[in-house]
Amino acid sequence: MALNRALEDLGIESDWIMQAIGENVMISDLKHNLVWMSPMARKLFTKMQSVTGVRAEQMENRSIAPYHRDFRRVSAILSDPGRLPHTGYVKLGDFHARLTANAIFDGHGRHMANVVVWRDITDEKRLENQIKDAYEKMQEEQAMSQKIVDDLAEIPQKISHLINAITDIAKQTNLVALNAAIEAARAGEQGRGFEIVAREVRSLSDQSTEAAHRVREAIEEVNTLVQGIIKLRED
Secondary structure: OHHHHHHHHOOOOHHHHHHOOOOEEEEEEOOOEEEEEOHHHHHHHHHOHHHHOOOHHHHOOOEOHHHOOOHHHHHHHHHOHHHOOEEEEEEEOOEEEEEEEEEEEOOOOOEEEEEEEEEEOHHHHHHHHHHHHHHHHHHHHHHHHHHHHHHHHHHHHHHHHHHHHHHHHHHHHHHHHHHHHHHHHHHHHHHHHHHHHHHHHHHHHHHHHHHHHHHHHHHHHHHHHHHHHHHHHHO
């Protein structure tokens, strides 16, 4: 190949330059046998040995087929230089990698082999998952806070209905007390005790009306606060 010829012209052995490659590089022939891997690739697959169950030295000069779930698809890609370069992703246990396969041609443009460069993206994937988890948690918290705000927005209306009912009862009680006082006055001396009771009932009715008015004012303050919170969320 051109690289080998250039190295030979410089008096440099190609094995030396290949060993110096600081990447996770693998080369396979057109029968998909692994013919070479860089020192970094050897270290990478040694680290993955507990997951793959295969030692790095066992992989060389053997087919790469056992390491792919859908090797028919992989073989079709690697056999067609028109589909290269190709980038894919691999997950083995907690290990994540991005790999890029490319074709190797001789001086006549003939497809002779394939080279695959592996990138260990385990840390990147871990960070991506952490960001995703944090985003999902934030979404859940936002949904929960929105529900709380929605529930708060309903409370003033519910209490307002209750206060209206209390006010109506107070008015009816006041009317009953007034009628009772009239009947007690007609009864004269015999109705004096009933008149006292009617007066107390009327006093309680007035107090209920006043309390309902104060509660209504408090509800309006709460409603103003809730509407302010809703506006802040919308902005």
